[in-house]
Amino acid sequence: MKGKKRDMQRSKAYAAERLCLGITSQPMMRFMDLSIWLRGIGKKYNVDVFVKDGRGRRKPSCGWYPTSRGIEAIIKIPRFARNKIIAMHELAHAIARDDPIHGRKWANTFLMLVKKHVGYHEWAVLRSCMKGCRVKWITHNAPKSQVLRKEEGGLVWE
Numbered sequence: 001m002k003g004k005k006r007d008m009q010r011s012k013a014y015a016a017e018r019l020c021l022g023i024t025s026q027p028m029m030r031f032m033d034l035s036i037w038l039r040g041i042g043k044k045y046n047v048d049v050f051v052k053d054g055r056g057r058r059k060p061s062c063g064w065y066p067t068s069r070g071i072e073a074i075i076k077i078p079r080f081a082r083n084k085i086i087a088m089h090e091l092a093h094a095i096a097r098d099d100p101i102h103g104r105k106w107a108n109t110f111l112m113l114v115k116k117h118v119g120y121h122e123w124a125v126l127r128s129c130m131k132g133c134r135v136k137w138i139t140h141n142a143p144k145s146q147v148l149r150k151e152e153g154g155l156v157w158e
């Protein structure tokens, strides 16, 4: 993530997500359950996800950190944010690696993850909330699973 372009869709994306959460009323998950669930889904897309409890944070986050095992996505998710939709929002950052971070590729990945791993109803609600809040997403060349390839000196996303 270069962060050069302004993250124009950020507030629209948050507004759409809040609306969707209000309509679908997602149950809160226990940290361990959420952590295991999220790691399992990350594996399907070749993303190594570590989940931290995000204690003291006002917002959940997703970042990339080099570890002895390579580069890992670390998702920090405070107690109030422990539901499947917010978890998919953060995982979409790790999979899409979009720039700006709430760009069209991220939005498309978020929708895809919610449809596949949360439910059709949640997907349909999120999609219409995104439309209503004017969040844009790519509708072609949808990112499927990405391949993390080991190369000299690092890891490369394909």
Ligand SMILES: [Zn+2]
Pocket: 089, 090, 093, 102
């Ligand atoms: Zn985000």
